[in-house]
Amino acid sequence: MDSSPDSNGRPALPVELHAATREKHHALNTSIMARLPLCLPPSTNTPLLYAKGMTVYGQIYFAFEQFLESSLASANQDPRLRDIYQKIYFPSLIRTTRLRHDLDALKSTLDEHLAQEVDQLVKDSQAFFSGVTASLSEKPHVLLSYVWAMYLALFNGGRWIHRQLASAGAEFWGNKTLPLSFWGFEKNDDCGMDGENLKVQFKTAFMEASSLLTDAERDEVIEETKKLFDMCSKMVLYLDNTKSTEPLAQSSDTEPVLSGLSTSTLSMATLWGYVASSFAALRPGYKSAWERRVAMVD
Template sequence: MAKDPVPPSSLPGEINIASRSLHTQLNRLITSRLPLGLPPHTSSPTLYTTGLLHFAHIYLTFESLWQDLLPPPSHTTSPSSPLLSFLLVDPWDADPGNTNAPTSPQMLEFLRNLRPKGLSRSGRLRRDLKALTGLSETDLSVQLSQFPGAKVQEYCAHIRKAVAQKPHVLVAYAWCYYMAVFSGGRWIRSELMKAGEGFWQGGGKKVGDDVPLGEAGLSFFSFPGTEDGEDIKAEFKERLAAAEGLFTAQEREEVVAEAAEIFKYSASLVRELDELLATSQEELAAAEAAEKDKERTEERERAAVRPRRRPRTWLRRPGIIGMVVALSCVAWLAVYHMGVQIMP
């Protein structure tokens, strides 16, 4: 999950610094496994869909809890929150534990308005899963009401408890997971698109569907509008930066600490997927070797089309030629005068 560089004095900057090593480890886990879900390692999007379902529960949980902070709609449930938090609550784990002091009205108002329109991912995740699995809306809801693994269930329980106690930690989830889609997610999207329409049609998408992948299948990594989400990202960061003064020192520490938990839990989901899919170290090693070969080939191709530069010797460096000319003139004059003096 890639994160944009920000000044270290800001709250996002503190998150980035505190979680740098954890972020690097998670990136390595994800990027090394992504090729296994694509050709030539597999002929269908089943593995990718399984991984997407794992992480979908995380977005659906924290976004539905966030939706619960909003005023109730005047007519129908908002389409941006298609799976409300109560659907993922374990009745035996409903007690969030002791809560901190009540959240200030200012903090709640900030949280309610932090996310620009188009940032939430729940609706797009459901759309992708429906397209990739071929399930009906009802059948997909039934599947999403069950956890695909123990680590997913554990993580979702942690999210519910953390947000119930400290709603401001939602900022950590927003920064880590939305910035991941903006940054590393775009690279992932480009890699997934290389598999081609035929590969993705091997899942739930039917041959002849006229809905592009960016709207159903891979819409999770896409944003509405013509700027590919750059306008949404800028607005989100502006809203977050404008509220820096709202956080107490303790709240800042809690947000940073929660970000570290996010990376640890996310890594545990990747490892759980390894177990569920029986990912072997041999497969990972082969995939990593293939990716390195691919990178070397691409680098050679780029180097082949680069214009060749003439080697810059010390004589070609700026100022060197002028200095050499000047020294030559001085030397010539010295020799000339010496010659004049010794001539009979």
């Protein structure tokens, strides 16, 4: 992927994103590195925490993927934005259907009252979905923030996390077919083994899409990505301390605030922070702590 400056002498957007979020990325990584095992045996004997966490943090995928697909389907879409969206839209990357299928499978293995807890959490986390949608409606070009952070997190951390989750075994997950399709990619010529071909295609397409932004829009994409990291850090800190079960609240500036999730969601909340913090540093030759850790287990 070309990371050379653009025609205005400005660094490529991925390079700017890395520089702007490096400290936040490091801080978040440090705070959650030890928490991944909490949603797996021997810390727990049920996938309830995983189901709750993916219910809540899946809202970000549900929100921006719905926004992307709805925008592409709209006859009134601005031509330049449509061009941007078409470049970053990869059907093989869409996670919504996979995650909903996983969650349905997970709930089917849980006791009735535990499944009801997951269902209640769907309602409680709607403000998170609404907050992301509001941000995108106000500044539709910042969709690049969500696409970049969330899909590269999936590419760079997903394979390792998938292995950790799968290691719990079929008995833990309650089904021989593990409800972990969210983390996978089809092994075909388009995706390659573990999505490597798709990752390269996505990075190239993202560069092409970002070249269509104005300088002001690029600045807003960078700021939105920083907010996304801050949001994940706030989730970790809040969920470490909360014992409330009140519904999710939303602040006046439309940023979702996790103000009502029980401590039972903590384990997967911190796992999601792990995922969201793991998109690769794009400076040539740079390897983050996450990448070095993944390299050691590959």
